[in-house]
Amino acid sequence: MHAADVMTRPVLSVRADDHVEQAAALLANNNVTAAPVLDRQGELVGIVSEGDLLRARVVHVPDPVHANAPGPAVRFVSDVMTRDVVALPAAADLSAVAEAMLAHHVHSVPIVDADEVVGIICRHDLLRLYVRTDDRVQWDVQRRLDQYAGDERIWTATVHNGAVEISGEYVDEVQHKVVEVLARTVPGVDAVRSH
Numbered sequence: 001m002h003a004a005d006v007m008t009r010p011v012l013s014v015r016a017d018d019h020v021e022q023a024a025a026l027l028a029n030n031n032v033t034a035a036p037v038l039d040r041q042g043e044l045v046g047i048v049s050e051g052d053l054l055r056a057r058v059v060h061v062p063d064p065v066h067a068n069a070p071g072p073a074v075r076f077v078s079d080v081m082t083r084d085v086v087a088l089p090a091a092a093d094l095s096a097v098a099e100a101m102l103a104h105h106v107h108s109v110p111i112v113d114a115d116e117v118v119g120i121i122c123r124h125d126l127l128r129l130y131v132r133t134d135d136r137v138q139w140d141v142q143r144r145l146d147q148y149a150g151d152e153r154i155w156t157a158t159v160h161n162g163a164v165e166i167s168g169e170y171v172d173e174v175q176h177k178v179v180e181v182l183a184r185t186v187p188g189v190d191a192v193r194s195h
Contacts, residue, residue, distance in 0.1 A: 001187060003097055004090040006129065007111045007119030013038050016045055016078040023077050024053045033124075034108035036117045037081045044110060044117055046081035056080040087112045090119065094129070097121055132188035134159040140186045141166075148182055155179060155194075162190035 013036045014023045026035060027050055037046035056079065086100050087110045097109055101123060111119040138159040145155045145166070155168030164183045170176040176194065183192045 001094045001129075002090065003088055003092045003094065003109075003111045003119070003121055005185075006094065006125050006187070007090070007121050008032075008125065009119040011036060011110070011117055011120045013117060014048060014077050015040070016076065016081065018077045019075060020053055020056045020077060020080060023048050027053065032120075033122050034120070036085070036110040036120065037077055038117070043115060044085060044087060044112065046078070046083045047085050047106075047108060047110060048077050048081040049107065052080045052082065082106075085110060087117075089113065094126065098126055101126075129187045134161065137162065137164070137186060137188040141183045141189065144182045144186065145179060148179070157183065159189075162188055164189055164192045166192065166194035168194075 012026055012030055012032060014026060016037050016039055023035065027033065034047055034049040036044055037048055039045045086104045086106050088097055088100060090111050090113050092111075100109055101107065108120055108122045110117050111121060138157055141157040141159065141164055145157060146153055149155070155166050158165045158167075164186075166179060166183060170179070180192050180194055183189060183194075
């Protein structure tokens with residue numbers, strides 16, 4: 001599977017010159033853990049997380065001139081964002097996304113296509129792939145098969161311990177193979193049998 005298969009889109013983003021309160025409200029109201037930060041031209045310049053925003057509420061930016069002075073209050077996303085962003089292309093394998101998260105100690109990775117942010121993957125997106133019940137896998141497989149059949153129920157999928165059984169009639173061997181391949185594209189499918 002690739003990043004494009006599981007990324008959240010459209011991605012919610014903030015601008016570097018947004019107030020931290022705006023960014024905090026965006027994350028809280030949409031139940032997301034981080035948002036890419038864009039400049040005025042729409043270029044990715046950072047990422048801001050819940051942790052960054054919480055730190056902004058309790059810590060002030062130090063004043064480099066007067067070491068003992070508390071410094072000005074944090075006001076803008078640019079004051080708290082992480083500037084060294086780990087971003088990957090939509091075609092990146094999910095294992096590469098997981099490796100990047102672990103190697104760089106980040107919870108979210110923006111997904112880019114050329115210079116445009118097209119999605120984001122968080123750790124919980126990857127974990128969700130591992131915690132898929134047979135019922136959820138069966139629903140996803142059945143939906144894909146029904147879509148392929150023009151929204152008709154030609155084949156029936158059942159799932160037990162990640163193994164998919166597909167029953168129904170096939171026009172030819174090509175259609176049979178296409179149906180099996182469609183079932184294999186669903187996260188959580190370990191094996192496919194059809195008859």
